[in-house]
Amino acid sequence: MEDYDVRSAASILASVKEQEARFERLTRALEEERRHVSLQLDRSNAPPTGSSVPPNSQPLAWQQVVMQEQSPSNQTSLAMMQEPQEVVEETVTIEEDPGTPTSHVSVVTSDDGTTRRTETKVTKMVKTVTTRTVRQVPLGPDGLPLPEGSSPLGSYTDSIDRRYLKNGERYITTPQATSTLTRSYNNYNDSYSDTPPPDADVTDNYGSLSRGGNFRPPRYPYAMANSYRPENSYVTLPIRKDDYGHMAQPQVPMGSSSVDLNRSQPERFQPEPYGLEDDRRSLGPEEEEPYDLEPDYSTAGRRQGTLPGTNRGRTMREGYEDPIEAELIDERHPYIHGMYAAPLAQPERGSMASLDRLAGRRSPSIDSIRKDPRWRDPDLQEVIAMLGHPIDPVKSNAAAYLQHLCYENDKIKKDVRQLKGIPVLTGLLDHPKAEVHRKACGALRNISYGKDHDNKVAIKNCDGIPALIRLLRKTNDMEVRELITGTLWNLSSYEPLKMVIINHGLQTMTNEVIIPHSGWEHEPNEDSKPRDAEWTTVFKNTSGCLRNVSSDGAEARRRLRECEGLVDALLHALQSAVGKKDMDNKSVENCVCIMRNLSYHVHKEIPGAEKFTDPSALQAPGSAGPQRKKKDDAGCFGGKKAKEEWFNQGRKNGENDKNYDTLDLPKRTEPTKGFELLYQPEVVRLYLSLLTESQNYNTLEAAAGALQNLSAGQWTWSNYIRATVRKEKGLPILVELLRSDSDKVVRAVAIALRNLSIDRRNKDLIGSYAMRDLVSNLPSGQQRPAKNLEEDTVVAILNTIHEIVTDSSENARSLIQAQAIEKLVAINKTSQSSRENKAASHVLQTVWSYKDLRNALTKDGWNKSHFQPTATSAPKAAKNGKPGYDDTTLPLMEKNQDGYSTIDQRDKDCKYKSAGDGSVDLAEREPLKNDTHRKHYIRSNRPAVSLLDACDVKPQPVDSWV
């Protein structure tokens, strides 16, 4: 017994000693960690050095700070607030396709010099808390914190404890990791998660973060109340959702926010904590934000932005608010005081916004503020009401706040609209104080962004567009101009507003932005050398806006073409881009797209175009032909008028054949200007330079599209253009681009080649040199080539091939030599796409029609059946199907195209409504080329349309359908 006792005592002693030893280890480790932390905090407090910024820093932090500054936290603090200096803007870089705005968010900030991007690794907060907690948690007999039940704090504390336990272990085992730290919190945490399997750990945290689920709600509730606290989620990391609610709710002052919490979508916001943390920690000067932020990030940033300083402070505190936190606070103080040289916030001041930023962000003293019931964020209605406040700074801050609330939050945008905030904001555009109209403009810019066209319409309905234009004329403030033009760009993405923008703003935008920034001068001063274009944001925005409106149809194109100085300036800008070899940027892209759009149908739409129309080619079949079809003709199958154009076309072809090489460019007596520049052969060189040099697919596509548009149609200039492309050695450049990885580039180039091959010499050259590349883009049966081109592109290529083998058995021979028959047969037989089937079938039929090639074909094992249309393509369907609808741009091309007669017409109309592969689809799918394609196309199927009068110039030969 005694023995037993002794042994027992000894063993107890041993175990106690062991525990002591463990405890000591733990304490030491904690001590060391504490040292590290305080060291790093010190360091981070000091002005940051460049090296301390992790290279892979993510672009969030700046926004946060931005927001903090920008968002008026509260009425009472408005006057004291630092002026917002950062601007977050959303830009719709919607292309001509208004229906599908790309979700490309550009964020631009102006630097206030106090923030910078910082690293975004982020478990930080969590860990800070947890480590500290380790100290707090009673240790179990094994020297580790007691996992369960020892905490008086309730269920969620328990789970936190577990978390801590884990962290504690980690901590202990990884003292060396801390040495790699360079920055206080961030790095502290980084190292933390360093040793344990990093992703496991990190994702763990985040996983629980998202589970916490209050990340999503932030925006609104945030704004509305302080309910949203990111830190909550940190603390609640390990906790299940219910726990979360359990602890969050008591802190939520307003019921609404808890509702929001519940319907949150946490996943999306996982990255946010990074941003958050970063931001708080970013002390250094902010870096210029790169564009094209990932939406998530910007969102995160934005959301933070909507968080006024108070919230920020408060939120920081929230983490500490839970029971554990309360215990921890005292412990933390020593660090914090030591870490921050900056004065602590004074909690009683009442305005968080006025707090020192540093201190305000993390000082524990904030919690007293947090508990201050006087604190509440204004709700949306109040913010909107503040827009009408008699004190200007209140107005501007309210507008700035609105801007942030609206950032990427469609709900708030809608609410602002429904609360009638938009007219008020629009009214503020005319406010004399720069601060006020700037902020109002910023808010409008964000509101105008997005797919919700109602917001755009609301801006238009309260005369926002003229107001913006007025302000553009009035202000010299670059930032305001950026905001205005950005807003206009956003607005221009909505079809019905395009003409409004043109009516109110075209000349102003041209005069105020495009011309000055393009470097073009009306009357160049002989002494000064030509100026280069400046790719400013204002220019980018304005050109984007014009790019959008330029797709609004013939009238829009006419207005833009006739807008004084516009074409000149755009061309100058592009030339300067080529000169500087700087052509991958968005501004260049916008300019080329405008040029491309303005080149569309130029041969029909410019005043006096008739003069240049090839007299023998008065009616290009594609353009005039189908348009002239009338239903009445159906009865006799004889489109009497229609025949003439065909005759004319043929004759023109005949004449062209003779003229190919004896092309004399017209002599000019005076310099061309305005829209005439669009189709001067000189532009060919410009487009070819862009095609050679640019890496930007949109630019490439647009430049090829411009050549395509210019080389379409039968008029003197398109003859010149086609010949000039050849003489400028443009064909190899285009052929080269057939190898592009970009679907749309390949498509545009293919169609351009098709138009260019109207020129007989071009056709021969293209047949010899482009065939292989064309064929290699074709899918082999059901297998797509590596590039996996879209149906439209394949059809475009097939149509191009068809064009170049038509009337040229030589080219058909090259086609066979390029091993195309196998592919064509495969497409014809097996392709899922009826349009591809038909296009391939047409090529095959054309090839088969060359009897001299049949021997060779038969030798290769082909027979007539391979060249017949597949049985499935009913004649009727085929009739409509083949027409490469892309031909709408190519008025010349569609010999065998749509609308032969009204019989077809009927079918076609039905088809449009029903068919899956209908042409309308295509037009919509290929919006970049030009919106008007679709319109034109549709129009071309309707009876009487323009150009009709042209047919009456001559007596019409009879042409009868049989």
Place this chain on the structure above:
Amino acid sequence: MSFIPGQPVTAVVQRIEIRKLRQGEHLILGFSIGGGIDQDPGQNPFSEDKSDKGIYVTRVTPGGPAEVAGLMMGDKVMQVNGWDMTMVTHDQARKRLTKKNEDVVRLLVTRKSLEQAVRHSMM
């Protein structure tokens, strides 16, 4: 390839048989013709000799019966079901082609590429 009325004509011809497509009450061949002795031959884009008043195929409906049968735009129609088409008015030709009681028309056509092909093969 000049076709002077009264003179013997040498042409490489292709026989094309088109089965009309019935669409409602209409029979459709799927091509259109131009030309005829009552038309201005100078406006015919397809003829080499601008005095040629023959009947030419001006358009072919893609996938239509004519195209399926191999008729091509620009073909000159020499005969329809054995009837001469080199010396007819436009309307005569049209009527010959559109007889409602005939479901099939047999054309004899000639075209430039046929000529070339023949010449090519002889060289």
